[in-house]
Amino acid sequence: MDRLVRWVAPIVVFVVALLVWEWLVIRLDVPVWIVPAPSRIGATLVRDWPLLVSALGVTLRIALQALAAATILGVGIAFVFVQSRALEASLLPYVILLQVTPVVAIAPLIIIWVDDPEAALVICATIVALFPMISNTTTGLKSVDAGLLDLFRLHRASRWQVLLRLRVPSALPYFFSGLKVSAGLALIGAVVAEFVAGTGGTASGLAYQILQAGLQLNFPRMFAALLLIAVAGVSFFAATSGLAWLFLRRWHAGAGDR
Amino acid sequence: MQHNKAVHQASPSSSQTRNNPVPALQVHRVSHTYPSGTVALGTVDLDVEAGEFVSIIGPSGCGKSTLLRLIAGLEAPTTGAISRELARPSKSPIAFVFQQPTLMPWTSILANVRLPLDLEGVAARTSEPLARQALARVGIEDFAQALPRELSGGMQMRASIARALVTEPSLLLMDEPFGALDEITRARLDRELLAVWAEQKLTAVFVTHSLHEAVFLSNRVLVMTPRPGQIADTLAVNEPYPRDESFRLSTRFADLCAQLSHMLIAAGSA
Ligand SMILES: Nc1ncnc2c1ncn2[C@@H]1O[C@H](COP(=O)(O)OP(=O)(O)O)[C@@H](O)[C@H]1O
Ligand SMILES: [Mg+2]
Numbered sequence: 001m002d003r004l005v006r007w008v009a010p011i012v013v014f015v016v017a018l019l020v021w022e023w024l025v026i027r028l029d030v031p032v033w034i035v036p037a038p039s040r041i042g043a044t045l046v047r048d049w050p051l052l053v054s055a056l057g058v059t060l061r062i063a064l065q066a067l068a069a070a071t072i073l074g075v076g077i078a079f080v081f082v083q084s085r086a087l088e089a090s091l092l093p094y095v096i097l098l099q100v101t102p103v104v105a106i107a108p109l110i111i112i113w114v115d116d117p118e119a120a121l122v123i124c125a126t127i128v129a130l131f132p133m134i135s136n137t138t139t140g141l142k143s144v145d146a147g148l149l150d151l152f153r154l155h156r157a158s159r160w161q162v163l164l165r166l167r168v169p170s171a172l173p174y175f176f177s178g179l180k181v182s183a184g185l186a187l188i189g190a191v192v193a194e195f196v197a198g199t200g201g202t203a204s205g206l207a208y209q210i211l212q213a214g215l216q217l218n219f220p221r222m223f224a225a226l227l228l229i230a231v232a233g234v235s236f237f238a239a240t241s242g243l244a245w246l247f248l249r250r251w252h253a254g255a256g257d258r
Numbered sequence: 259m260q261h262n263k264a265v266h267q268a269s270p271s272s273s274q275t276r277n278n279p280v281p282a283l284q285v286h287r288v289s290h291t292y293p294s295g296t297v298a299l300g301t302v303d304l305d306v307e308a309g310e311f312v313s314i315i316g317p318s319g320c321g322k323s324t325l326l327r328l329i330a331g332l333e334a335p336t337t338g339a340i341s342r343e344l345a346r347p348s349k350s351p352i353a354f355v356f357q358q359p360t361l362m363p364w365t366s367i368l369a370n371v372r373l374p375l376d377l378e379g380v381a382a383r384t385s386e387p388l389a390r391q392a393l394a395r396v397g398i399e400d401f402a403q404a405l406p407r408e409l410s411g412g413m414q415m416r417a418s419i420a421r422a423l424v425t426e427p428s429l430l431l432m433d434e435p436f437g438a439l440d441e442i443t444r445a446r447l448d449r450e451l452l453a454v455w456a457e458q459k460l461t462a463v464f465v466t467h468s469l470h471e472a473v474f475l476s477n478r479v480l481v482m483t484p485r486p487g488q489i490a491d492t493l494a495v496n497e498p499y500p501r502d503e504s505f506r507l508s509t510r511f512a513d514l515c516a517q518l519s520h521m522l523i524a525a526g527s528a
Contacts, residue, residue, distance in 0.1 A: 126410075145360065151360060153332060155378065157376040157377045165377075169362065172364070253517070
């Protein structure tokens, strides 16, 4: 019953919202340059499918590369942080600095500095997605049960054994909750960076399509591109949640709750 | 770690005679102050003979856990010295059972019990049968593949004891291991613990806040003063083993408990 509600209820809301939207647009005779009807957006989606799907591919590629980079970098930095307090103390302020600086402010610089436009966008998106990976994984690696740590010490476990057999498993739920957040941020970063890059960018992602459609007053296409970004975001969330569930269902009680 | 040294320092047991056994554990004028400045333990002198079962009782915060951690080598004493004459040439001569079961939630009971051997680098081929044996000894061999959260509190505690036994330690340290369990489960585990202790010829130091448990289990009960704890008094329980429920129901048991209770009051602990 609960499961059914969790899956069906949002779909019902979606369908009802679409119907109301469609009805309102027709009823109030809303011009297409303000809000196009869902049916128009649908038709555009079908007509412009090859264009939009290749744009979606570019945006996804950038977001996934950024997510991979943020995961590798974030986990690496977290490992360094838990090995040495001094290193953590000296590097943490800069990690925070990177986090609090809006990516739209740094993106133009990076786009100038990095020749390959796609690489520049990946770097921007990585910066956006990095912080949750670092902070969650660091917290996880530190959140070790004190009793278990004593047990490992009593049996003279090496630093390496403590890391692999105790810290890493303890950190997994934190890592995955970081991954869920970072996946969304990587996508946001990819889109925002492409907006900033504008026509100087790769000229092929979804953000670029939105910009172009805006200039051409092609509002249904704007909405269609927007829809694809939203669908991509939901898929990222679903995929990382699924991954977390797969890894944690045996490992930790209530894994999905965190 | 502290106890490495002590093990090496310990002389071979050639001088040991039957009448005058060398203590398995000597705590000599040990006190402990935590870095925060808390004086957790006053000056303690304590000898425990090989094969003895000693309980420590005292008000909470008096330093019982600290004393056990010092004995285990998990903390270094601020003053004094601890030496351990541990009979078995094991890599892990000391086992510790914590107040909580302290099991790794992400892996099976079997893997949890095997852990000390894994850490010593024992091959799975050898460690797995030993772990199963330890599980059988505490009566939960059927739960080898279960996850800790699938077990009741009492069974988790059994798993924790199995893990302590798996390395065949000579010294078993227990910090209020049954404190969180109900009375009935606790009494059963007390009996089973005594059986294992006798069978394995363990030396046991057991911290509890239950007078009845202390009297039931021990050769000797040490009464501690409030923080910073010192040993105020000792109750000898000259009741032969094996002990069973008839001992618990005897007037002698009631007398001993009353005596211990008076000692606690005199120590300012009750
Ligand atoms: N790691 C620690 N750092 C600072 N103070 C501690 C620490 N562990 C225990 N204490 C303090 O030392 C005293 C003795 O603690 P403990 O040995 O746990 O007592 P008991 O086990 O008898 O209840 C208490 O006042 C406690 O707050
Ligand atoms: Mg305690």
